[in-house]
Amino acid sequence: MARKRLQAVAYLRTSSAANVDGDSQTRQLVAIRAYAKAAGIEIVGTYTDDAVRGDNSIENRPGFAEMMQRLLSNGVRTIVVETASRFARDLIVQEVGFEMLKDRGINLIAADKPDAFLDDGPTAVLIRQVLGAVSQFEKSMLVSKLRGARERKRATGAKVEGRKRLAEARPETTALAREMHRAGSSLREISAELFADGHANSKGRPFSPQSVANMLAD
Secondary structure, three states: OOOOOEEEEEEEEOOOHHHHOOOHHHHHHHHHHHHHHHHOEEEEEEEEEOOOOOOOOHHHOHHHHHHHHHHHHHOOOEEEEOOHHHHOOOHHHHHHHHHHHHHOOOEEEEOOOOOHHHOOOHHHHHHHHHHHHHHHHHHHHHHHHHHHHHHHHHHOOOOOOOOEOHHHHHHHHHHHHHHHHHOOOOHHHHHHHHHHOOEOOOOOOOOOHHHHHHHHHO
């Protein structure tokens, strides 16, 4: 039986309005498709941000946001760009974006240099260390905040609610999931902390990583 090919999406970025009508997008897509064909990867979608500078943060890119919504909901976990600078020209933006994708189990590949995002240069390593420390601090603060809220509620004599069914707790559950997501928590970490805070699925069990991803994509 033929082996199923890895599926991926293509991400294109043009830095100025002039490039939108030029050949930049065509060139990027040709390079991405050529790499994908050689690597046995099937491109199943293309997402574009037009007139977006390379130092713009990825969370402010509409095309990137649309792409992430699809990736978090359909199981595709690979993005291919023409070059690392097409993802982001600024090294800090590159590292922040790469770490965010990695935390969500999404691979990022540059067609011209597949290991471009694994650079071990001193600047890249320093940025990763700082980002890691900040992310850990934010996650610790959020966990402490949730734990403190439960303890204060118990101290008043009020009963801390048991496991809530998904349909009953969806708005609050989703809000908490998104807050932890912004703090850099992985899908599994979000599931575990939600469960500790009394949020469970309809069977009274922790949400699966895919269920958490679905909440974030809503």
